[in-house]
Amino acid sequence: MSFLTLTHLQKSFGPTKVVHDFNMAIEKGEFISFLGPSGCGKTTVLRMIAGFETPTGGSIVINGRDQTELKPNQRNIGMVFQAYALFPNMNVFDNVAFGLKIAGKPKAEIAARVQEMLKLIHLEHLADRYPYQMSGGQQQRVALARALAPKPQVLLLDEPLSALDAKIRVSLREEIRQIQQQLGITTVFVTHDQEEALSISDRIVVMNAGRADQIGTPFEIYNRPATRFVASFVGTLxxxxxxxxxxxxxxxxxxxxxxxxxxxxxxxxxxxxxxxxxxxxxxxxxxxxxxxxxxxxxxxxxxxxxxxxxxxxxxxxxxxxxxxxxxxxxxxxxxxxxxxxxxxxxxxxxxx
The missing domain is CATH 2.40.50.100 (RNA polymerase II/Efflux pump adaptor protein, barrel-sandwich hybrid domain)
Known part of the structure; x- marks a missing residue:
């Protein structure tokens, strides 16, 4: 049985339908990338999984439980945004600890989990720093650690690398993939960068005008594109x-x-x-x-x-x-x- 199932998912804003009958079954521990141009509906699907948008139709099931009507804080989902979204008045330790404190975890458990997360992202020496004292890549690592600290059942990443320079982007995407494999967490990654999607994904969903034009492995998407759009969007043709x-x-x-x-x-x-x-x-x-x-x-x-x-x-x-x-x-x-x-x-x- 699939871990995350999206069935006949639809979303309209007024008369405009931005997601059309989206269906996908994602296995536990799988790394899925939603790839497509701006306005294709990929972030809207991600936000529906997170609970930030309510589907017009369809259902979202995680680990056998229907999530469609649940609020975001009831879904046990970790989210990493493009703009880091760290609390500027909190240091690194407190940013990573935030979700654990909200959940009412004991202080000793919080301290141990934060240290574990900072070690995972190789920033344990910066626990006392504030976001303004850190580079963009370091801030995004902290945002990742904060999302992972409460042990979410699904990790969602909304174009987390697009604000970084090219060299940092490459190293951080490899680090994200390594951490994801190490933890075995089911992950959905949104990007418009085909190289990112091809290099780190188990499967890719190529989205076009609110529809999944093709779902497949990077090898299949590149070598056997199903439509003219997929062929022209992924790679040079x-x-x-x-x-x-x-x-x-x-x-x-x-x-x-x-x-x-x-x-x-x-x-x-x-x-x-x-x-x-x-x-x-x-x-x-x-x-x-x-x-x-x-x-x-x-x-x-x-x-x-x-x-x-x-x-x-x-x-x-x-x-x-x-x-x-x-x-x-x-x-x-x-x-x-x-x-x-x-x-x-x-x-x-x-x-x-």
Whole structure:
């Protein structure tokens, strides 16, 4: 039986429906990320789980108990916000202890639990500091410890890293994941950053206009996107127009080439479809494997250290592809005519 179940969840603000029939079953100890652009409904779903928003329809069940009508303080949920939300007049110790004090825990138990939490986030030496004396990353660690101190059954994180600089964001997301795995706590993480979601999640929910377009592992979401939106939102994508030659044989015409995509096609002979290519799928190397050879002129080439990111003008669409740096070979020059080899298996056929 799933630990956290969302069934036919809906939310409207006046005549505007922002969450449409959302369904998901989350296992105990699972790390789930809600990924999507601003306004897609991901934070609204999180706030309904927390009890800050009342669903227009549907139910929320945690560990077999219906939470839908319960107040936030009755749900035993830990919440970490984007803006830290620490009490400025309290030091680190008192901020972490706040929930325990509200629950009426004995002083000795509070002291022991706070020390345990501060050790977990490696800030036990800053127990006497106030929020204004700390960096953003340190404040967010304290907010995490405060959320975890009362031993919640579910941890919710609402874009907790978006206010931090890039380097701190990477290290803190790894720390959050490590702590989550160490404690085995069921966690829902909201983000608009695809790299964050791909790097730390057990499963990702890609949300679009109030609906879950796709739910799957990071590997599935990236390599087998279910819709055009998921494919374009997660990762870089090049779109190529093609014409179906024979649907039963999965053959299409790409430019002047007829190739088999070796996968079912959504349309019949003579109809237009869209195929897509990830940047890592193409290769300029001699002898590279590939059923498809695409000729074009280099529109741009950017040396990024380990990777060279190139755009290729093929007389219509501009294709993006990445190649690893080879010290013995110079990057392709702008204006140079090259042949990009692509394996048909690596091309995706996009649904609308």
């Amino acid at each position: 090049s779109l190529i127009d093609a014409t179906v030659v024979n649907a039963s044989e999965s053959t299409v015409k790409l430019g002047e080439q007829v190739v088999s995509l070796k996968k079912p096609l959504p349309k019949g002979e003579g109809e237009k479809i869209t195929v897509a290519m990830r940047p890592e799928c193409g290769s300029l190397a001699e002898g590279a494997r590939g059923d498809i050879a695409i000729n074009g002129k280099v529109a741009s080439s950017h040396f990024l250290g380990s990777v060279i990111r190139t755009k290729l003008d093929v007389g219509g669409p501009v294709l993006s592809f990445d190649m690893f740096n080879d010290p013995g070979r110079a990057p392709p020059a702008v204006g140079e005519t090259v042949t990009l080899k692509v394996a048909a298996d690596d091309l995706m056929v996009l649904a609308d």
